[in-house]
Amino acid sequence: MKKELIELKVNGRRHEVAIEPSKLLLDTLREDLGLTGSKRGCDDSSCGACTIQVDGTPMLSCTMVAASYQCDNGAHEITTVEGVAEHGALAAIQKAYGDWGGSQCGFCTPGFMMTVRALLQRNPEPSDEDIRHSLSGNLCRCTGYTQMYQAIKAAILAEQKGMARGNERTEEE
């Protein structure tokens, strides 16, 4: 099938890509935009490794046709794990994942990041139940869930204490 030129807005930047109309968003991100953070885990819409956000809502990029998510009048702002860091520094949740061993092989991590980020954006003080519920669509084959919950709680605490990254760094130094 002939390629078509479409425009996607990913991590705050507009990109023009020439792709087949049937190309999946996951493949477009990975192959055409070089954003290989989003992973293909199950390829049947059940693991969450390919999770990205569209206008802040977590969705499965392995189950989306890229050309359906062209940027139209401000809609369809796509965020991938590459867009989570803030001003070049790790976001609180990324740092906490490192500190608490939230990743083992790391394959599921980008997907989890996107889900956790959306949860915290919507609900800055989630209960344990809220966390479990919202993560129930992301699977970790290494099964390190306990460490992930610890990391998420640490990230929440860090955000609550308003621990600006600058201060933290001075403490460490």
Add this chain to the structure above:
Amino acid sequence: MSLPTFKLLRPRTVEEAVGMLHRYQDEIQICAGGTDLIPSMKQRLFSPKYLMDIRGIEGLERIRVTPGLGVELGALTTLTAVEDSGFIHKHYPVLHEAVKTVASPILRNMGTMGGNICLDTRCLWYNQSLQWRKSCGFCIKKDGDLCHVAPGGKKCWAAFSADTPAALLCLSAEVNIASPSGFRRVAIADLYTNDGVNRIKIAKNEMITSIYLPESSAGYSGAYKKLRIRGSIDYPLAGVAVALKRKGNIVEDAKVAITGVNPAPHLVPDALHALAGREVNEHSAMVVGELASRVAKPLTTSLLTPEYRREMVRVFTKRAVMAAAGAEFSI
């Protein structure tokens, strides 16, 4: 896996969409959230020449309450939006309960009410890759002429596996269907065929635009119980919805519907008869369970045995009736 190639159509109005359906009839497929269709396209169960993404149609994504009439849910309303609606939770609790068991939170962000109602039927021999199906032999539902589940038969028994239609049956919901000649309104109870292949009575040039919940069904207490393999994500292998209207503790009206076991969701006849005019107790709940399990006709379309699924319909119906009445139950 990549998708089979297609041309993407993105109508902006219902008229435009219905025009496209009319023009391309056999070569076009509607895609709403895509959470049922896209995985099936990867498996080459569908390879339409045109894929019509209807998410860009304005005005189909809202929950609108009209006092005196009821609630209209646009076909593109996501399952998450229904789950998060305090109004639905308060007035139509059986729908709230059913919707929050569908798939996973992320899939509910994508999946729509229209897509849930129109969900394809499922079977162990059908929801498989092309290679798998080719190796085991194509069946009636796709490309073949035999049934692995009921050999010798000419009918497909793939199970209707959406959760919300059981709740919608209990609420006497109706759907609004658009076609090139205008709109028609059909009760959910008249929408399905009980045939695994042609599961739903919607013509090729038609689409669902909204779902109505009548005001007369508001305020019924409700419960939904579901059997699945993975608690966090799977399709129902048996599902039971119950809605009750009571005065004091006395049942005035009762609706029970099952899904996940037959090629269509079904209301359980006589459930009202077993419950009306008395309090709900373990005995009457058990009687309704018995009635529901008689309606359930599961075959070997899933990894769980038909006997187990049928027995679970009985048990879950009993539990759902007790839960809808707010009663304690032992098993």
